[in-house]
Amino acid sequence: MKYEAVIGLEVHAQILTDTKIFCGCSTKFGSEPNTQTCPVCIGMPGVLPVLNKKTLEFVIKTGFAMNCTISPYSRFARKNYFYPDLPKGYQISQYELPICEHGYTEIVVDGNVKKIGITRIHMEEDAGKNIHESASGGQGGNYSFVDLNRAGVPLMEIVSEPDIRSPKEAAEYMKKLRTILRYLGVCDGNMEQGSLRCDANVSVRPAGQKEFSTRAEVKNINSFKFVEKALEYEIKRQIKVIEEGGKVLQETRLWDSNKGITESMRGKEEAHDYRYFPEPDLVPIMVEQKWVDNIKSSLPELPDVKRERFVSEYGLSEYDADLLTDEKPLADWYEEATASYSLSLSGSKIISNWVKGELTRLLNEENKTIEECPLKPKQLAEMLTLMDKGTISGKIAKTVFEEMYKTGNDAEVIVKEKGLVQISDESAIEKAVDEVIAKNPKEVERFKAGDEKLIGFFVGQIMKLTKGKANPQIVNELLKKKLL
Amino acid sequence: MELYRLDISEARRLLDKKEITVKELIDSIYQRVDAVENKVKAFMTIAKDHAYKMADAPQKTINSGRSLSLSGIPIAIKDNMCTKGIRTTCSSKILENFIPPYESTVTSRLKDNGYILIGKTNLDEFAMGSSTENSGFFTTRNPWDLERIPGGSSGGSAAAVAADECIAALGSDTGGSIRQPASLCGVVGLKPTYGRVSRYGLVAFASSLDQIGTITKNVKDSAILMNIISGKDSCDSTSAPVAVPDFTRVLGHEIKGLKIGIPREYFIEGMDKEVETSVRDAIKKLESLGAIPVEISLPHTDYAVATYYVLATSEASSNLARYDGVKYGFRAEGKDLMDMYMNTRAQGFGAEVKRRIILGTYTLSSGYYDAYYKKAQQVRTLIKTDFEEAFKTVDAIVTPTAPTAAFKAGEKADDPLQMYLSDIFTISVNLSGVPGISIPCGFTSNKLPIGLQIIGKHFDEESLFKIAYAYEQSTAWHKRRPNI
Ligand SMILES: [Zn+2]
Numbered sequence: 022m023k024y025e026a027v028i029g030l031e032v033h034a035q036i037l038t039d040t041k042i043f044c045g046c047s048t049k050f051g052s053e054p055n056t057q058t059c060p061v062c063i064g065m066p067g068v069l070p071v072l073n074k075k076t077l078e079f080v081i082k083t084g085f086a087m088n089c090t091i092s093p094y095s096r097f098a099r100k101n102y103f104y105p106d107l108p109k110g111y112q113i114s115q116y117e118l119p120i121c122e123h124g125y126t127e128i129v130v131d132g133n134v135k136k137i138g139i140t141r142i143h144m145e146e147d148a149g150k151n152i153h154e155s156a157s158g159g160q161g162g163n164y165s166f167v168d169l170n171r172a173g174v175p176l177m178e179i180v181s182e183p184d185i186r187s188p189k190e191a192a193e194y195m196k197k198l199r200t201i202l203r204y205l206g207v208c209d210g211n212m213e214q215g216s217l218r219c220d221a222n223v224s225v226r227p228a229g230q231k232e233f234s235t236r237a238e239v240k241n242i243n244s245f246k247f248v249e250k251a252l253e254y255e256i257k258r259q260i261k262v263i264e265e266g267g268k269v270l271q272e273t274r275l276w277d278s279n280k281g282i283t284e285s286m287r288g289k290e291e292a293h294d295y296r297y298f299p300e301p302d303l304v305p306i307m308v309e310q311k312w313v314d315n316i317k318s319s320l321p322e323l324p325d326v327k328r329e330r331f332v333s334e335y336g337l338s339e340y341d342a343d344l345l346t347d348e349k350p351l352a353d354w355y356e357e358a359t360a361s362y363s364l365s366l367s368g369s370k371i372i373s374n375w376v377k378g379e380l381t382r383l384l385n386e387e388n389k390t391i392e393e394c395p396l397k398p399k400q401l402a403e404m405l406t407l408m409d410k411g412t413i414s415g416k417i418a419k420t421v422f423e424e425m426y427k428t429g430n431d432a433e434v435i436v437k438e439k440g441l442v443q444i445s446d447e448s449a450i451e452k453a454v455d456e457v458i459a460k461n462p463k464e465v466e467r468f469k470a471g472d473e474k475l476i477g478f479f480v481g482q483i484m485k486l487t488k489g490k491a492n493p494q495i496v497n498e499l500l501k502k503k504l505l
Numbered sequence: 506m507e508l509y510r511l512d513i514s515e516a517r518r519l520l521d522k523k524e525i526t527v528k529e530l531i532d533s534i535y536q537r538v539d540a541v542e543n544k545v546k547a548f549m550t551i552a553k554d555h556a557y558k559m560a561d562a563p564q565k566t567i568n569s570g571r572s573l574s575l576s577g578i579p580i581a582i583k584d585n586m587c588t589k590g591i592r593t594t595c596s597s598k599i600l601e602n603f604i605p606p607y608e609s610t611v612t613s614r615l616k617d618n619g620y621i622l623i624g625k626t627n628l629d630e631f632a633m634g635s636s637t638e639n640s641g642f643f644t645t646r647n648p649w650d651l652e653r654i655p656g657g658s659s660g661g662s663a664a665a666v667a668a669d670e671c672i673a674a675l676g677s678d679t680g681g682s683i684r685q686p687a688s689l690c691g692v693v694g695l696k697p698t699y700g701r702v703s704r705y706g707l708v709a710f711a712s713s714l715d716q717i718g719t720i721t722k723n724v725k726d727s728a729i730l731m732n733i734i735s736g737k738d739s740c741d742s743t744s745a746p747v748a749v750p751d752f753t754r755v756l757g758h759e760i761k762g763l764k765i766g767i768p769r770e771y772f773i774e775g776m777d778k779e780v781e782t783s784v785r786d787a788i789k790k791l792e793s794l795g796a797i798p799v800e801i802s803l804p805h806t807d808y809a810v811a812t813y814y815v816l817a818t819s820e821a822s823s824n825l826a827r828y829d830g831v832k833y834g835f836r837a838e839g840k841d842l843m844d845m846y847m848n849t850r851a852q853g854f855g856a857e858v859k860r861r862i863i864l865g866t867y868t869l870s871s872g873y874y875d876a877y878y879k880k881a882q883q884v885r886t887l888i889k890t891d892f893e894e895a896f897k898t899v900d901a902i903v904t905p906t907a908p909t910a911a912f913k914a915g916e917k918a919d920d921p922l923q924m925y926l927s928d929i930f931t932i933s934v935n936l937s938g939v940p941g942i943s944i945p946c947g948f949t950s951n952k953l954p955i956g957l958q959i960i961g962k963h964f965d966e967e968s969l970f971k972i973a974y975a976y977e978q979s980t981a982w983h984k985r986r987p988n989i
Contacts, residue, residue, distance in 0.1 A: 060607045064827045066600065066708040067587045067609060069741050101823050101869070103846060110826025165842075167831065296869035298878060301712035301820055303742050 023228040024263075026256045027236070028185035028221055029140075032198060033176050034208040035147070035216035036079050042146050042175035043070030043113065050214070054152075054168035062173035064108030069302050072097075076175040077120070077306065079207040080144050081316050083177060084121030086201050086323055087139045094307055095120045097144075097300035102293055105167050106149035114145035114178075116297040120306065126201070127325065128193040137194050138182030147174040177207075183222065183233065188252035195219060195248050200324050204349045212244050221252060224269065225259045238273045239283050251276040255283050327352055335359065335369035344377060351376070351391045358398035362405055375401055379419065383426050395429050404432035412436065414443050416489050445492045447499070450483070453491065454499045457482045468504055476500065508533035509669045510986075513578055513726040516672055520567055520577050527564045527577035527621065531556055534579045534623055538670045541989050546645050547655075547665035549584040549594055551624040563619035574729050576619035581671035583662045584625035585632055586717070587706040588612055591622070595708050596640040597630045599828045599835045599853030609706020610738045611675060611717050618733050623671045626661030630855045631825065632682055632710040634658050635927045638918050639857040646914070647690060648987040649953055653911040656686030656927075662720045663690040667987055673730060674720045679710050680813050681907075681931025683718045684943035688906035688956025691945045691985065693973070694720045695727045696931075698964045699938035700745035702731075703738030709824040711817035712743075714935040723983050724944065724974040728752035731966065747964050755971045761795030763972065766899035770806035771930055777909045783947030783955040784905045787976065791903065794975050799899055803891040808884050809933040810925055815868050815881035816936075821858075822865030828853060860921065889937040896962045901972055904930050906943040906956035934960055942969045945982035954982075 041048055044061035061068045084091050098116035124139035149172040153165045179198065185191050199217060202208040210217050224236035237259070242251045254276075259269050274283040322330070324346050331342035331352070346352045355376050359369045380401075384394060404421055407413050413421060413436055424435045436442055444450055457479055458465055468475040476497075483496050508530050511519070519525045535553060542548060556579065563576035582588060585595045587605035594600045608616070615622075629639035637645040637660035645660045647653040648668040655664040659676030663686035666674050676683040678696035687694025696718045707717055719730040735749040767788060772781060788798055830836035830849030837852045839845030854862070868877035895902060907927055917924045934941040939960055946957035957976070961969045977983055 060605075063832060065587075065605065065607065065833070066593070066595070066603065066827070067585075067605070067704075067706045068607075069705050069743075071740060071742050099823050101826060103826065103829060105829075105831050105842065108827060108832060110829060111823050294871050296823070296866065296871070296874075298819060298823070298869055298874070301743075302709075 022264075024225045024256075024260050025228045025230075026186055026188075026252070027183045027224045027226060027233055028187075028191050028252060029183035030181045030185065030191060030194060031220045031222070032179045032181075032195070033218040033220075034179065034202055034210075036076055036144075036175040036177055036207055037209060038073055038075045038079065038175055040073055040075075041173035042073050042076050042144065043173055046173065048174050052170055054166065054170060057170040058172070062108070063169050064110075070113060070300075072303060072306070073175065076144055077308070078316055079175075079205070080120055080142060080177050081308070081313060082205050082320060083179070083202065083207055084124065084142050085317050085320055086205055087121070087124040087126050087142065087179070089121035089124030089139060089142060091308065091313055092118060092120055092122060093310075094118065094305055096305040097303045098297045099300050101296040104148065105165065106151045106169070106172070108149065108169060108172055112146060112148065113300055113303070115143035117299075118305075119143035126194070126197055128190060128197050130187075130190050130193050135184075135190065137184045137190075140180040140182050142177055142179045145176050145178060147171050147176050188249040188256070191221065191252050192245075192249045195245065197324075199245075200347060204321055204324055215243070218243065219248060221255075223252060223255045223259070225256055225263065235269045235271050237269060237271065237283075239276055240273060241275045241277075243276075244278065247276060247278050250281065251283060254281065258283065321349070324349075335373070337370065337373055341373050341377065345373065348391060354391050354394065354398050358401045361399045362402035368405075371405060372401065375405075375422070379422050380426075383423065396426050400425050400431055407432050407436065411445065411492070412442055414489065414493060416484070416493075417443065420489070440490075442490065443492050444487055444490045445495060447495060450487070450491050450495050451499055453483050453486045454496065454503060457486065458503060465504065479504075507537075507669075509537040509672075511672060512722045513575070513672055513729050516578055517572070517574065521572050523567075527560045527567070528557070530577060531560055531579055531621060531623075534671060537668075538623075541648075541668050542670065544646060544651055544989060545648055545664050545668045545670065546643050547626050547661045547668065547670055548581070548624040549596060549627050549642065549661065550592055552591055552622050555591060556621050556623055559621050563621070566619055573618045575615060575733060577621060578619075579621045579623045579672050580615060581623045581626050581662055581665045581674040582612060583628055583659050583674070583676045585628060585677060585708040585710075586612055586675065587708065588622065588625065591625065593625065593708070594641075595631045596628045596637075596642055597854065597858070598641045599849070600708075601641075601835060603834050605706075607706065610703035610740060611706065611734045614734050615675075624665075626659070626665055626674060628661055628682075629658035630858050631708070631821070632658040632677055632679055632715075633821070633857050633861055635681070635685055635924055636912075636914070636917070637661060638914060639855055641855050644914055647911045647953075648989050649691060650911065650951070651989070652913055653953070654689070654914050656689035656907070656911065658682040658686075659694075659720060660686045663687050663692055663694065666690070666692045666720050666722060668989060669986070673722065673726050675717060675730075675734070676720045677707055677710075677715055677717050678931075678935065679714045679716075679817060680935050681928035683720060684931050684934075684941055684956070684958060685907045685928060687720055687943045688958075689911040689954065691948075691954030691956075691982070691987070692720055692722060693724055693727050693942065693944050693977075693983070694718065694956075695731065695942045695966070695969070696934065696940060697731065697735065697966055698745075698940045699935075700743055701736075701747070701940070701964065701966070702734050703736075703741040703744045705738055705740040705744075709820075711820040712824060713820060714813075714817055716935070724942075724970060724977050725753060725756055727942070728756060728970050745964070750967060752966060752970055755967045756974045757978075758971050758975075759795060760791070760972050760975045763796045763901065763968070764899040765791055765796045765798050765972070766801035766895050766902040767798050768801050768803045768806065768895070768902060768904060770803050771904040776905070779947075779949045780905050780907075780909060780955050784903075784957055787946040787957045788903055790979060791972065791976060794979060796972070798903075801895045801899060801902070803888075803895060803902075803933065805884065805887045805891050806933060809888060809936060810929055812881045812884045812888065813928075813932045813936060814864070814925065815877050816885065818861040818865030819868050819878050819881075820865065822862045822869065825854075825858065825862055857921070885936050888933055892933070892937040892939055892960075900962075901968050902960040904958045904960065906930060906958040910949045910951070910953035910955055930958060934958075939963055940966050940969055942973050944973045944977055945985075946976075946980070947982060948985070
């Protein structure tokens with residue numbers, strides 16, 4: 022039988038505010054344990070939360086980017102459970118009336134555009150972190166430490182409709198979400214550091230069946246590369262259960278990336294009754310229309326729109342445009358370079374090739390992001406101008422580019438310092454041509470006998486001799502003149 | 506002169522005229538405490554050293570001729586408001602040694618105004634009770650009859666004021682916890698409008714009902730304190746951005762023509778005859794001062810106690826979850842985490858607190874939420890509407906504060922339902938958020954005080970002060986003092 026997977030994703034994204042959601046403590050990552058805490062975020066008796074307005078603004082921004090309705094009346098709720106990393110014994114979250122609802126986003130899979138519904142986006146506070154250690158420092162001991170630096174860090178939960186049908190779609194959706202969040206500057210999208218976390222509701226049903234089957238929730242998918250893997254595993258597992266005549270249980274399963282499998286948490290989670298009720302310490306959120314309108318008008322150009330613009334404005338292929346707009350800083354870098362080079366379409370394509378090719382290669386070699394790129398867009402443009410003027414050849418340009426990247430110096434300086442100016446002096450080139458011809462009589466004979474492909478060999482030898490500086494056009498002309 | 510007998514305005518006059526010093530006033534208060542505290546047992550903590558340390562600054566202010574209204578005035582604070590460096594127990598074993606690292610907004614406002622903290626007063630554990638018999642440590646006694654309870658939960662504050670162990674006090678009122686003990690101790694108790702006074706630093710019992718207020722020897726002192734503690738606080742989202750008038754300004758204004766509602770549901774079959782007579786006499790007195798009594802109906806009064814016990818316990822079950830032995834306060838040992846939680850809470854909380862946590866956990870549980878919590882919220886809306894309707898035709902509402910005068914210790918201790926009924930006249934006021942004041946209006950044949958409750962519109966404490974002051978000035982009840 023053919024089966025179809027039904028997947029919905031619940032994504033937690035850490036919101037990039039400087040301070041926590043309900044107090045003034047810093048959200049900086051990696052400080053000494055419990056140094057970024059105050060009576061409010063450690064849940065002292067008598068303290069009260071006060072909403073950080075920036076959190077609200079960032080979530081509304083995201084709502085707009087995901088085509089949601091922004092609720093004019095929304096409120097917080099308490100989710101009650103006991104855990105040492107949860108200082109108040111409840112988490113302030115949103116339940117019945119989330120801030121954003123009824124949205125969607127589009128993904129492209131195998132060339133087809135697909136709409137994924139967004140059920141809701143809501144705000145909540147993060148919990149602290151438990152560190153389990155024994156007195157001697159090893160694992161499995163008697164002691165646990167609680168670090169509350171993370172307690173109260175703002176999160177948003179983005180819940181999709183069960184519109185996703187394959188692990189590949191899920192991965193595309195996550196990629197899309199990450200791109201949008203990073204474009205908006207509301208989340209750094211780092212799954213490995215936990216600032217983007219993904220839980221998946223997965224079920225399978227016979228192809229053609231309309232009703233949903235029982236779903237399992239897969240948690241702990243803590244890296245981009247595991248989104249597809251974890252879902253593939255879980256789908257296969259459920260199909261196997263069904264085909265063996267069993268029943269898929271409604272349960273929470275943990276993805277174990279070392280073993281490459283999902284494992285049941287066996288009732289640990291699902292026994293919870295969170296006893297949600299409206300948070301009485303916070304007044305309902307009634308957003309002012311004017312403020313919301315302002316947020317909407319301050320949205321940056323979003324990736325889909327930018328990609329289309331890159332196609333029409335710069336004449337790039339869909340593929341190249343997609344590549345260049347995946348990260349906003351890269352797109353910005355590209356546009357700046359293009360602006361300082363040339364307005365002609367061929368110019369923007371040349372820049373695109375340099376960015377996709379040499380620049381990406383050099384960045385990848387050092388594992389750097391475009392934001393850490395030592396090279397300024399203008400420097401690439403200047404180098405290309407030198408090429409246009411004939412000062413350097415295309416071959417030399419690669420060397421110059423790498424040198425610019427390494428030293429941060431301008432192309433002109435490098436060309437001068439290293440003596441990389443192209444030799445266009447015919448007499449100097451002629452010497453080299455003569456030398457190569459004299460050294461390779463056999464090849465000359467073969468060439469004269471009709472093996473015209475050998476022209477490349479001669480050019481190569483001459484370039485070697487002139488350290489790549491000979492003007493290739495002149496080299497070609499001279500060779501033809503002397504050999505034919 | 507017995508300085509401890511002074512009220513705020515008289516003490517102010519003598520301090521400013523340099524007839525007495527702050528130190529002399531504090532001396533006198535502590536002499537009184539030494540003399541009667543072993544009988545009354547109003548205090549959880551007597552902050553003697555701290556009080557003398559606080560004395561210098563206000564004395565200097567006075568000497569400079571720029572005294573503030575509370576410079577050098579000895580005040581007692583209910584032990585559920587956080588005072589930095591001074592233990593704050595909520596009269597619970599679970600917080601027996603809890604020393605807050607921060608100051609509540611009300612006490613920091615008093616501090617800025619030069620008050621002297623005399624001590625922290627006893628209460629029913631976490632403000633849950635009407636007699637102080639639920640204190641985790643001891644029962645406070647009614648200064649008018651030491652065999653009787655002072656009412657609760659702010660019984661310590663009311664008894665301390667009645668016994669002249671302080672000049673004035675702060676209490677908190679969730680269902681009558683200021684007004685009922687004020688009534689039983691023959692002093693003035695004000696529960697302001699919900700949102701009038703910041704709750705930041707008040708250890709929460711039921712967040713949507715809790716409100717800090719004053720317990721004083723007379724109406725004017727209440728107005729003086731309210732001038733200091735009222736107003737929007739950026740640390741409490743539920744505090745209202747409503748302008749604070751000078752509450753003393755209306756004292757002495759005529760009440761001629763004011764319409765006073767007499768709700769028929771508050772004069773019920775079987776209520777204490779002496780209480781009824783005193784209250785009816787008080788209404789006549791108000792009429793003689795020019796007020797116009799109007800019979801009104803608050804039709805949902807019968808549901809108030811049930812509604813209150815669903816909502817208050819629901820919120821409490823969540824508010825008290827933080828006392829888990831992990832971060833502060835009492836911790837019992839256990840074989841594992843769950844065991845530690847359970848032992849800590851089993852040993853740290855008293856019976857009434859546990860009863861309410863269990864009740865509230867139940868009413869919020871899935872499957873019961875709609876029938877209890879949600880239904881109670883709906884009834885709460887109806888009760889609010891009752892008051893809104895009534896206030897369309899009357900300026901204030903007058904009722905008894907409590908159905909009986911002070912009862913004997915132990916009399917109702919084993920019957921929680923009977924105990925809950927002592928708040929029958931005060932609870933609706935918390936549910937609807939309006940302000941209410943209790944003032945002395947007579948004595949029983951046993952020489953026990955009886956209280957008159959005046960209820961006002963949202964943020965109209967001024968009408969309460971005006972009416973209460975007019976009544977007080979035309980009677981002598983407030984001048985009587987207990988013989989201890
Ligand atoms: Zn904090």
